[in-house]
Structure formats: C-alpha cells, structure tokens
Amino acid sequence: MTPSSDRTVLASIGYRLAEADVVAAQRAHLNRLFSVPYRWHSVLPLFYALGQMMVPFRVRELLRDKRVLQQEWQVELSEAGLRAFTAGRDVHVPWSDYIDYWEDDRVILLYRQKAQYQVIPVAAANPDFLKVLHRKLAASPRD
Numbered sequence: 001m002t003p004s005s006d007r008t009v010l011a012s013i014g015y016r017l018a019e020a021d022v023v024a025a026q027r028a029h030l031n032r033l034f035s036v037p038y039r040w041h042s043v044l045p046l047f048y049a050l051g052q053m054m055v056p057f058r059v060r061e062l063l064r065d066k067r068v069l070q071q072e073w074q075v076e077l078s079e080a081g082l083r084a085f086t087a088g089r090d091v092h093v094p095w096s097d098y099i100d101y102w103e104d105d106r107v108i109l110l111y112r113q114k115a116q117y118q119v120i121p122v123a124a125a126n127p128d129f130l131k132v133l134h135r136k137l138a139a140s141p142r143d
Contacts, residue, residue, distance in 0.1 A: 006080040011132040014074045015124035024106035025119040032102040032109070075120065077132045082110070084118065093118075095140040108133070 071086040081094040093112065100111040108125070109117040125133070 007078050009076045009078055011126075011129040012074065012076040013120075013124050013126065013129050014072060015121055016070070016072045017119060017121065021107060021119060021121045024104070024121075025109060025117070028102055028104050028107050028109055029115075029117065031104070075129075077129065077136060079136075082118075095136050098137065098140055101137050110137075 071088075073084055073086050076083040076085075081092055081097070083090070083092045085091065093110075097112055098110050099113070102109045102111070102117075103122075106122055108120040108122060110120065111117045120133075122130075
C-alpha cells in the first residue's frame with residue numbers, strides 16, 4: 001500500500017523526554033492556565049506559586065508511573081497531521097484535532113483537550129521541523 005500524498009512526511013525529529021523537559025512542560029502548562037483572565041485576582045498568585053513549587057515532585061511521579069514518557073519518540077509532520085510513534089505506540093493526530101498550542105523557549109505543548117497535551121522539546125526540533133509545525137498550526141482552525 002502506498003501512502004497518500006497528504007501523509008508524505010514534511011519534517012521529522014526524534015527525542016527522549018528528559019526530566020527537565022517534563023518540568024518545563026508542566027511549568028509552561030501552568031503559565032498557559034494562569035495567562036487566562038480570571039475573576040479571583042487576589043488568590044491567583046498563591047495558586048500559581050504553589051503549582052510551580054509542586055512541579056518537580058509531580059514530574060518525578062509522572063516519570064516513574066508513565067513508562068511511555070521514558071521512551072525514544074519519533075515525530076513526523078505531514079499535510080494530514082502529526083504522527084508520534086515509539087516501540088509500542090503509533091498515534092496519528094489530524095491538525096484539526098488540536099484546539100490550541102503553547103510555546104516557550106524550552107517546550108511546545110500541543111493541546112487536544114484543555115488539560116491534555118503532547119510535549120515537543122524545542123532543543124530536539126530543527127528549524128525545518130519548527131517552520132512546518134508553525135505553518136500547520138497557524139493554518140488549523142481553533143475553537
């Protein structure tokens with residue numbers, strides 16, 4: 001079976017998430033959550049500070065419990081979507097399934113739900129990969 005033209009790989013990378021990447025992802029997720037305007041402005045700094053302090057402990061627990069986070073991942077970008085695969089998993093996500101994304105200098109978080117995201121370490125991504133990823137995310141409709 002030959003792949004259709006929309007499944008042709010435009011860019012790809014491989015990486016293994018380090019503890020520092022997962023900490024950066026959790027902190028970026030908190031930053032995204034607290035960037036949304038809320039009514040309780042007086043208590044938000046306290047929740048934000050507590051969340052940031054708990055991140056390293058939560059990350060160690062995640063890495064211990066979720067072996068899939070410890071595996072080597074390959075990510076391919078095509079016109080149809082993003083394919084992420086490792087030895088035991090192969091997931092293809094159409095661009096239209098992503099509802100949002102968040103990026104900082106360490107990680108890119110691709111959201112399929114408000115609290116469910118895929119992590120791509122910026123350090124693992126080459127310029128061509130980032131260019132294609134940004135182009136495809138910009139072209140995808142968001143809620």
